[in-house]
Amino acid sequence: MQVTLITIVAVAIAVGLSMILVSATGGSPIDAAKALYTGSVADVAAWSETLKAAAPLLLVALGACISNRAGVFNIGQEGQLLLGAAAGAYVALHLALPGPIVVLLSLLAGAAAGGIWSGASAVMNYTRGVNIVVSTLLMSFIAIQVVSFSVSVPWLLQAPRASADSIASPESAQLPEAVRLMGFGQYPNLEIGGGLVIALILTIVLAVLLGRSRWGFRLNMLGLNPMAARHAGVRASYLGGSALFLSGAFAGLAGAVILSGSVFRLQPALSNNFGWDGLLVALIARSRPIAAIPVALLFGALRSGSSFLASTGVPNYLVDVVQSLLVLAFVVPPVLARVRSRGRAEATTPPSEPVPAATTEPEKVTA
Amino acid sequence: MTDGQTDSARDLEAPALELRGVTKCFGPVVACDAVDLAVRSGEIHGLLGENGAGKSTLMKVLLGLVQRDEGTIMRSGKQVEVPTPQAAVELGLGMVHQHFSLIESLTVWENVSLGEPGRVKRDEIADQIKDVGTRYGLPISPTARVGDLSAGERQRVEIIKCLRRDPEVLILDEPTSVLTMNESQELFEVLRDVVTRENRAVILISHKLAEIMAATDQVTVLRKGSVAFRCATPETSPRELAKQMVGREVSLHSEGAALGLISEDTTPEEVQAAAAEAPVKADPEARTPALALTDVVVKGDDGRVLLDNFGLTVAPGEILALYGVEGNGQATLGDLLSGLLEPTSGTVAINGAAVPMTKIGALHKAGVGVVPEDRHRSGVVLDMSVLDNLVMTDLGRVSGRFLLRRREARKLATRLIEQFNISTPSIDTPLRNLSGGNQQRVVLARELSTDPSVLVAAQPTHGLDVGAIEDMYERLRAAAGRGVAVLLITTELEEVMALASRVAVISSGRVTGVLDIHEATAERLGLLVGGEAA
Amino acid sequence: ACTSPSDTADTSSDSSSGSSDIASKEPDVNGDGKVVVGVLSPGDLNDNGYYESFVAKAEAFTKSKGWTLIKVGSINPADALNQARNLCRQKVDLVALGAAELKDAIPASAEDVCKGTAWYVPSSAEIKQTPQISISRDFINESLLAAGYANGLLMKDKGYTKAGYITGPELDFSVQAAKAFKAGIKEVVPNATLATTYTGDFNDSAKAKEAATAQINQGAKVVYPYLGGATDAVAALATPQNGLLMSTPGTDRCGEPGNKFAVSVIFDPGEYFNAALSDFADGKLKMGVSRDWHLGKDSVPTVKLCNGTADQNAKLKQFIEDIGSGKVVPDTEVSKLGG
Amino acid sequence: MGTEEITTILSSTLRLTAPLAFAACGEYLAERAGTQNISVEGMMLGGAFGSVAVASATGSATTGLLAGAIVGLVVGWLHGNLSHRVQINTFVVGLVLNALVLGLTSFLIAISQFDAHQTAQLSIPGLRDVPILGSFFEQRWPMYTLLLIVPLTWWLVERSRWGLNLRAVADNPQAADVTGLKVNKLRRQALLYCGVLSGLGGAYLATAEVGTFNANMTAGRGFIVIAAVIFGAWRLKGTLIGCLVFGFADALRLALPALGFQLNSQLLVAAPYLMALLAMMLFASKSREPRALGKPFVRGIT
Ligand SMILES: Nc1ncnc2c1ncn2[C@@H]1O[C@H](COP(=O)(O)OP(=O)(O)OP(=O)(O)O)[C@@H](O)[C@H]1O
Ligand SMILES: Nc1ncnc2c1ncn2[C@@H]1O[C@H](COP(=O)(O)OP(=O)(O)OP(=O)(O)O)[C@@H](O)[C@H]1O
Ligand SMILES: [Mg+2]
Ligand SMILES: [Mg+2]
Secondary structure (H helix, E strand, O other): OHHHHHHHHHHHHHHHHHHHHHHHOOOOHHHHHHHHHHHHOOOHHHHHHHHHHHHHHHHHHHHHHHHHHOOOOOOOHHHHHHHHHHHHHHHHHHOOOOHHHHHHHHHHHHHHHHHHHHHHHHHHHHHHOOOHHHHHHHHHHHHHHHHHHHOOOOOOOEOOOOOOOOOOOOOEOOOOHHHOOOOEOOOOOOOEOHHHHHHHHHHHHHHHHHHHEHHHHHHHHHHHOHHHHHHOOOOHHHHHHHHHHHHHHHHHHHHHHHHHHHHOOOOOOOOOOHHHHHHHHHHHOOOOHHHHHHHHHHHHHHHHHHHHHHOOOOOHHHHHHHHHHHHHHHHHHHHHHHHHHHHHHHOOOOOOOOOOHHHHOOOEEOO | OOOOOOOHHHHHOOOOEEEEEEEEEEOOEEEEEEEEEEEOOOOEEEEEEOOOOOHHHHHHHHHOOOOOOEEEEEEOOEEEOOOOHHHHHHOOEEEEOOOOOOOOOOEHHHHHHOOOOOOOOHHHHHHHHHHHHHHHOOOOOOOOEHHHOOHHHHHHHHHHHHHHOOOOEEEEEOOOOOOOHHHHHHHHHHHHHHHHHHOOEEEEEOOOHHHHHHHOOEEEEEEOOEEEEEEEHHHOOHHHHHHHHHOOOOOOOHHHHHHOHHHHHOOHHHHHHHHHOOOOOOOOOOOOOOEEEEEEEEEOOOOOEEEEEEEEEEOOOOEEEEEOOOOOOHHHHHHHHOOOOOOOEEEEEEOOEEOOOOOOOHHHHHOEEEEOOOHHHHHOOOOOEHHHHHHOOOHHHHEOOOEEOHHHHHHHHHHHHHHOOOOOOOOOOEHHHOOHHHHHHHHHHHHHHOOOOEEEEEOOOOOOOHHHHHHHHHHHHHHHHOOOEEEEEEOOHHHHHHHOOEEEEEEOOEEEEEEEOOOOOHHHHHHHHOOOOO | OOOOHHHHHHHHHHHHHHOOOHHHHOOOOOOOOOOEEEEEOOOOOOOOOHHHHHHHHHHHHHHHHOOEEEEEOOOOHHHHHHHHHHHHHOOOOEEEEOOHHHHHHHHHHHOHHHOOOEEEEEEOOOOOOOOOOEEEEEOHHHHHHHHHHHHHHHHHHHOOOEEEEEEOOOOHHHHHHHHHHHHHHHHHOOOOEEEEEEOOOOOOHHHHHHHHHHHHHOOOOEEEEEOOOOHHHHHOOOOOOOOOEEEEEEOOOOOOOOOOOOEEEEOOHHHHHHHHHHHHHOOOOOOOOEEEEOEOOEOOOEEEEOOOOHHHHHHHHHHHHHHHHOOOOHHHHHHHHOO | OOHHHHHHHHHHHHHHHHHHHHHHHHHHHHHHOOOOOOOHHHHHHHHHHHHHHHHHHHOOHHHHHHHHHHHHHHHHHHHHHHHHOOOOOHHHHHHHHHHHHHHHHHHHHHHOOOOOOOOOEEEOOOHHHOOOHHHHHEEEOHHHHHHHHHHHHHHHHHOOHHHHHHHHHHHOHHHHHHOOOOHHHHHHHHHHHHHHHHHHHHHHHHHHHHOOOOOOOOOOHHHHHHHHHHHOOOOHHHHHHHHHHHHHHHHHHHHOOOOOOOOOHHHHHHHHHHHHHHHHHHHOOHHHOOOOOOOOOOOOOO
16 A cells, blocks of 8 residues: 555656756656656557567566576577577478478577576586676677577578578568467557567466476575575475576577567567566566566566657656666666565664764763 | 562662563564563572563563563663664663674774764774773774675674673573583673672573573572562572473483583493493494495685595484584584585485585485574574475475465464474464474474484584474484484584584584594594594 | 569659648748757768768758758667657758668657658558658669779770679678679670679778788779778778779769779769758648759769779760660579679 | 787787776776776776867866766765665666666767867887887876875775775675665765776776777776676786776787788677686686675665
């Protein structure tokens, strides 16, 4: 209840700040607000875009839930996602099998590629002690170069040139209709992508597994006290490594879903911050899959709303600012409320700027 | 003013520290309930109470670490506020905490100077450490890294840190639970020095009645957050104190050993008589040993040999005590048997079958239950619920192929909570919120509930109150009675005498001798502890 | 690169048959009483160069007509389709793509949301002509060959033989551009060498500058910063004392104070768009056709020496005319000399 | 390779390393206090922008440099308050702050026009003519402040009272709290220091090396800085060596084409990252990682 109230205030502040920025550039704040709304939830077309953005976010977040819980912090989703898309593209473009089978294989290939990429970090960590946060981050810079390379050589993924001396773009050919991921509905009607369906099913499966299965229990234990987990027979390198692998696999799957569900060709910019934002979704949802659904939807709405806002002529960068402010507005209040309620229940949090005893209360002589 | 005071002269002078009606609640838990307490300069004041009675909380209120809900704090007759630990230092209050508050990666002198204002003057502080060390008989190297020190040495650092600030009121929260008998003895001498020579006030929290009887002048007993009893120490008896703590009569024969009741005014013969009561009737040679360690060598990361050709057998139904001074490889052995370490060489066999030590969890599977020395480190997951902690090592019991059966888990946990008298607000409370003693019970309950063939109990009564110790001893004996081989790793001779049928002595990572409990005299053990074969 | 002038000439004629009837209603194609032009650009709209010039020209033009301009910059190609749809939902009359990278937006032109909008698509790559779009094509080989030639003239006079070329990621078009530039230099100075550095990022000024410094330290006197936001940082290395010769990536910057540039290579996309906009204003912008821009035939693209001698200017003019007339075939020259 | 080439690469290495080194000193100290803030990138970018804007407004690159440090400080202050007062996950804060700063600076540069200002070159006559090593003595003057900042950082962490407190807080916040240290306050202070130096690093990049600002001009250098700290196993020397490795790898790849080597450009771009990973595999030691690194501190039962 109180959280809702603070959230409303915080969002109002974020919106206010954004509006000031918008009007500073000569735009109309009202129009901007309208655009945010129109682009995200006003009609079915807008919902389609929101849902389309939410699906990969949710998938990345699911993976991040797994690794966060196991206490292995993966922040390289951006690269894993991109590689997943690359692997998916390779399968989709090179395999001559019936469409649905190709789609399935391409999604699996995406997951495998993302998993292998993060799995490499796991191997580096458990064999050589390389810090996971840093290695996943560095691996993601490398992934971008790998994908750039793959779309600039014809024998890998670059789209064939129209003629021998024409310029080839740094991207793959478009996926043929037959190997695209089917969904329900078609823009501008409500479009529910296959990716979203997959993401939702996986969310439920994962929620059950994390909350109810031996695997989920052991994962939590590993994350909270690796020593106790080891005593209870948990092999950190195996369970933690596989958690890292899975988180990469989910990111890779997200990449493959973006590829075969909405972009239809591999481009080095395909990842489009979905990796980072997906991680953010998981963190905000405190690594709980079910909670990640609304958060992913919120982020999806922010994305679609923002891109609509951009299309009204508000400079793109401002849109990023607005989005960051809104994210903060949604993140701060629950945490604030939690911290404050903890403060009240335990009263162990001292006043933030405590003053020495002598100055707070004059010492009284009560002999 | 306060009852239980006899010396009228002392009544005139305001107590060094006085608490009036201090109350502190954590949500529904009333940790301290209108506690009155007065401590005078020149006295050692004992504070007793069961696990979770609120002792630590009360002291934290004094130290500015927890803010009280109600009540007043008086320092030399003046009402004061203690909003922060710094304020407490300014008021001349110093505390040695129940759980170490040292930073392992820092050196001794850095730890000692931590939390003070002003420039870091290494040489000055080092000199002071040496000074304080010689003055009170607490030698320590100021440049040693705390992470490399033994528990006893760390305790010394804590005390030096506290004393160097020249506190007028010194609070020690269970300072002896990790000390050997000699170390405790030395500590009490230091404390006596501090109060008589320097006229300071000391609050000593302990579960060991013998210590309280021997070392304190006044004693206050807390029960469920409120003061149950207070008295001048000479006017009371251990039996009375035990009764006041628990709220009922306590059997004082074998449990007395651990409480230190016996050592105070009993002869060695009586100790042996008490030990003979132990229901341990096992012939170690007769059967395959349940636990057999042969030529085990463990090396540390830095190449130091921690266990050196270590060999030991424990028969089913036997309680074997591994006795020795802290820091001679007990922790390593505990880690080894908890499956946290791999030996460099040697074998560990359970019921005659060698355990593949490289396989994680193999020991546990083979039937080794462990009550580890440092439960926070490897025994429990503080952020998981009591329920989860009770079932976590053996999920097979409460799950199908993949999924847990929550209902069964609840049933099991509820049963264990009842059986082991674990006091917790609810089964779903995070373990973090239980008092130290109750956390220990959770570990024991879990490890015993899996029907192990070997139970390793490392310092199992550390931090436990009388009732809990009684309970713990009964359960260890009962386990042995059921045929479990119990390896008791301990630094307390009374515990050895009270429980074990055989005693092995560890020194510098090797077993220097194994004695039948009847042959174990203080002299022989002392020689073995010193590293000489008997 | 690209299609040779001879085979693109007929694209416009044969595809016009499929053109829609939008032209008749221009410029208020959707008939809502106002004219709105929407520009989608993959690049930074303030890059002080290629992408900025596109919207700058559009801005000036729409202002003069009293139309509304919506400009959206830094669009991720993967997001192009969505952005185009969004523009259509804003009821624009003309959707203009800033560069061919956004070609995946084109399918929107056939969708219901974009019904009744005109489309302008610039292209140096091959984009399939559809009845809903109007394509504008230019040929990077022509411009860069001439740019190389102009630099070659300057190098020859000063006796330089080393040149440098710096660009961002190693993409096919930048590779092609490097080849054409090299070929152009070699037309004049056959023994010249060209060092090509890919910094990986069009906008990382510090790295571009280091790359340029390395080239300069190795004796390069001609440097072509074929970059985006990092262009100016590199150009700042040229001082009157060190005699470095810089060329511009796309726009005319000869007149700027400080005389940083020696050669303006002008293939300003804004110029092409401007032409399309005036057609649009007159109701003559046809969908389903493409228009080609050739060096030596049209006023843009072209290459200019900022401080050229009369002789150099004349030679450059002749070379450009030769390209226009087909006497010099850029693609052949590039494959001959650019390798 | 002749001396000419070596000099080219060496001086380029210095220039590419310096901005990293500034920020690395800050991030090193912050991590020694147990904070892990990926907002270094935002601090650097904000610092770069602030320095150029203020240099243009005042006409003084030096003032700009200071302003850059202040912008970094503000970002550090924000991060500190959000993650060590409000207790929002530090990675969430980092990700959001990076996006915010990137958006804001890109936006502001789009609507403003700045003059280029560059700090003066300080070259030491005589020494600068020494072959190869001469490049050390011919740099923009702010680079020489590193000669102060590096020892200062070392002194602060290893010798000062504050540093002692920071190290305690990084290793065992619960114990530090019991000892009376204000854990979260110390961490916020560490982030302020990190902010100042990271801002300075960005400002150095913009006003000393480049002279202008362009959108996203730091291009991931903040992440490299974090990698350098971990690469250096949380020791200052190692951290600076890490920065040098990255600087050298970049210098090498940018100079190689000019020296007549053509290698695959994607491989070259990825080379620094590959080198860092390889080096960490060979030398990484987890044992020096602050034990509470990146973990929020909340007071509880001890
Ligand atoms: N921060 C807290 N939040 C919730 N409950 C707490 C907290 N601190 C203490 N408690 C509860 O308060 C009660 C008193 O705890 P305290 O630590 O003072 O016991 P104690 O007498 O020191 O016990 P022990 O002998 O086991 O150390 C216990 O029930 C404990 O669970
Ligand atoms: N004069 C001094 N004043 C204050 N602190 C000091 C002084 N000399 C050393 N220290 C502290 O003592 C510790 C050990 O000092 P020493 O000089 O042996 O370090 P070191 O072994 O060279 O350091 P490192 O292990 O980091 O390489 C240092 O970490 C530092 O905190
Ligand atoms: Mg306690
Ligand atoms: Mg209209």
